[in-house]
Amino acid sequence: MTPRARLHRYGPPLLGIFLFCLAWQLIGTYRLAGLTWPPLTAVLAYLADPAHHQLLGRAARTTFAAVTLGYLTGTGIGLALALLTRLFRPARAGIDRLVALVHATPAIALAPVFMILMSRETIPVAISALAVTYLIYVAATSGLEATKAAHADLFRTLGARPLTAFWRLELPSALPALASGLKLAVPVSFMGAIVGEWFGASRGLGLLMISAMQNFQIPLLWAAVLLTTLTSLILYGLLGLFEAAVHRRFR
Amino acid sequence: MPQAIPDAIRLDGVSKSFRLDDGKTVTALEGIDLGLREGEFVAVLGPSGCGKSTVLRLIAGLETASTGAVRIEGRAPSELAAAHRLGVAFQDHALLPWLSVAQNIALPYRVAGSKVDHARVDALIELVGLTGFRDARPSQLSGGMRQRASIARALVLDPDVLLLDEPFGALDAVTRRHMNVELQRIWGTRTLTTLLVTHSVDEAIFLADRIIVMTGRPGRILREVTVPFPRPRDPSVLRTPEFHALVDELTLALDPEEAAL
Numbered sequence: 440m441t442p443r444a445r446l447h448r449y450g451p452p453l454l455g456i457f458l459f460c461l462a463w464q465l466i467g468t469y470r471l472a473g474l475t476w477p478p479l480t481a482v483l484a485y486l487a488d489p490a491h492h493q494l495l496g497r498a499a500r501t502t503f504a505a506v507t508l509g510y511l512t513g514t515g516i517g518l519a520l521a522l523l524t525r526l527f528r529p530a531r532a533g534i535d536r537l538v539a540l541v542h543a544t545p546a547i548a549l550a551p552v553f554m555i556l557m558s559r560e561t562i563p564v565a566i567s568a569l570a571v572t573y574l575i576y577v578a579a580t581s582g583l584e585a586t587k588a589a590h591a592d593l594f595r596t597l598g599a600r601p602l603t604a605f606w607r608l609e610l611p612s613a614l615p616a617l618a619s620g621l622k623l624a625v626p627v628s629f630m631g632a633i634v635g636e637w638f639g640a641s642r643g644l645g646l647l648m649i650s651a652m653q654n655f656q657i658p659l660l661w662a663a664v665l666l667t668t669l670t671s672l673i674l675y676g677l678l679g680l681f682e683a684a685v686h687r688r689f690r
Numbered sequence: 691m692p693q694a695i696p697d698a699i700r701l702d703g704v705s706k707s708f709r710l711d712d713g714k715t716v717t718a719l720e721g722i723d724l725g726l727r728e729g730e731f732v733a734v735l736g737p738s739g740c741g742k743s744t745v746l747r748l749i750a751g752l753e754t755a756s757t758g759a760v761r762i763e764g765r766a767p768s769e770l771a772a773a774h775r776l777g778v779a780f781q782d783h784a785l786l787p788w789l790s791v792a793q794n795i796a797l798p799y800r801v802a803g804s805k806v807d808h809a810r811v812d813a814l815i816e817l818v819g820l821t822g823f824r825d826a827r828p829s830q831l832s833g834g835m836r837q838r839a840s841i842a843r844a845l846v847l848d849p850d851v852l853l854l855d856e857p858f859g860a861l862d863a864v865t866r867r868h869m870n871v872e873l874q875r876i877w878g879t880r881t882l883t884t885l886l887v888t889h890s891v892d893e894a895i896f897l898a899d900r901i902i903v904m905t906g907r908p909g910r911i912l913r914e915v916t917v918p919f920p921r922p923r924d925p926s927v928l929r930t931p932e933f934h935a936l937v938d939e940l941t942l943a944l945d946p947e948e949a950a951l
């Protein structure tokens with residue numbers, strides 16, 4: 440890429456981030472949004488202060504563990520369901536409807552059910568996994584339908600057995616859609632875990648946000664939000680790079 | 691004599707209609723009777739949309755006839771594919787974008803579950819003039835190069851039946867001539883029953899034993915012409931008066947309105 444092209448590509452997003460930070464800072468400094476909006480530097484200073492590291496660190500470890508588990512479980516279940524519809528086509532309509540139904544039910548409404556079904560500490564994982572399952576299921580099923588007719592024809596004339604066609608054609612053809620799903624599932628898994636912590640978890644960034652809000656610990660609240668958002672954004676960006684690589688290669 | 695040997699490929703009273711999304715049906719082919727003897731090279735000429743690809747797809751087992759029967763060696767076309775004895779080069783090259791040229795050409799081995807003969811893959815890459823591009827991806831190739839890769843892929847398993855759907859359409863005149871000469875050379879070395887769909891009258895006459903001229907709406911066989919030139923054919927045959935006479939005859943058959951002028 441030429442320096443000029445690079446400027447065109449990365450300039451606007453970087454400028455956007457800079458303006459966002461600047462606006463945050465100015466609104467905070469001049470109290471334009473009241474006392475509950477601290478300047479960005481105050482939040483960063485709070486995050487940087489070693490005195491807060493133990494509290495934030497423990498909460499972050501708990502939440503990120505729930506996010507990871509939720510993401511992986513949801514991905515696993517989503518993929519398994521998608522594979523099931525592929526291997527056993529008649530199951531497709533039923534599973535589609537079930538997954539859509541579960542997705543259409545707000546997690547908030549399901550939470551009380553979860554509370555009597557499982558421990559408070561597993562609810563973040565469950566809500567996160569549920570949301571991820573839906574996304575990955577949709578991505579994987581549409582990916583498995585993305586096989587080009589011309590390629591399917593080719594495999595038929597080559598006398599490919601169904602399993603061969605699956606490994607050598609349908610699966611690679613599904614990867615671009617799947618990679619997009621994996622990227623989109625990142626913020627969803629964070630949201631699920633954070634919301635899940637509001638139903639009685641004993642530790643975590645979501646819990647920290649709630650208690651900081653109730654105790655008017657404004658910098659702590661914003662620090663927890665910033666930590667969550669930044670982690671989610673960075674992972675989203677990394678999976679975006681992965682997605683771009685998959686799209687380049689498999690499309 | 692030809693009657694003594696049963697046809698390798700037979701279409702008997704074949705018609706094919708497609709049901710469209712709006713419920714209407716289109717008759718793509720009607721009353722097609724066509725036989726290809728084992729080892730025969732037949733070219734199909736005809737205007738766009740007259741059903742050439744449909745004939746090829748019926749023989750490939752990708753479509754089933756609405757009426758009539760398509761038989762290869764007396765059996766269903768799908769059996770030939772299942773035995774990995776069919777080679778097809780599609781109008782749209784159908785290369786897998788995630789595989790290199792060499793991997794695409796080796797794909798039939800992998801699908802058949804047999805060991806890849808790398809020497810043969812390389813030889814075919816050279817034959818179709820893609821040396822230096824063996825590790826390139828299809829997206830890095832021109833349209834003509836992709837078509838050549840797909841021809842190599844169709845040949846790699848040394849099939850008994852070869853179906854070519856306008857495989858040289860995207861090639862420039864010089865490469866096309868070169869590919870014609872190479873195909874005729876391969877074809878001279880072994881028994882390979884071939885159906886070639888083409889737009890080029892020259893190409894059909896240079897390569898084929900017999901030429902089928904089709905008309906459209908619905909697709910029918912208008913006439914059949916046996917090509918009189920002995921094999922092996924030297925490209926110099928393209929400059930003979932007999933060749934030009936045949937070109938004129940077929941061009942006229944393809945465009946009857948011109949004949950009326």
Ligand SMILES: Nc1ncnc2c1ncn2[C@@H]1O[C@H](COP(=O)(O)OP(=O)(O)O)[C@@H](O)[C@H]1O
Nearest residue numbers: 708709716718737738739740741742743744745
């Ligand atoms: N899958 C299909 N669905 C509907 N119509 C089709 C289909 N395939 C071919 N046709 C129709 O059949 C006719 C013949 O098509 P085709 O065999 O592709 O012609 P050609 O290869 O000679 O250009 C055309 O009118 C085309 O629109």
Ligand SMILES: [Mg+2]
Nearest residue numbers: 742743781855
């Ligand atoms: Mg066609």
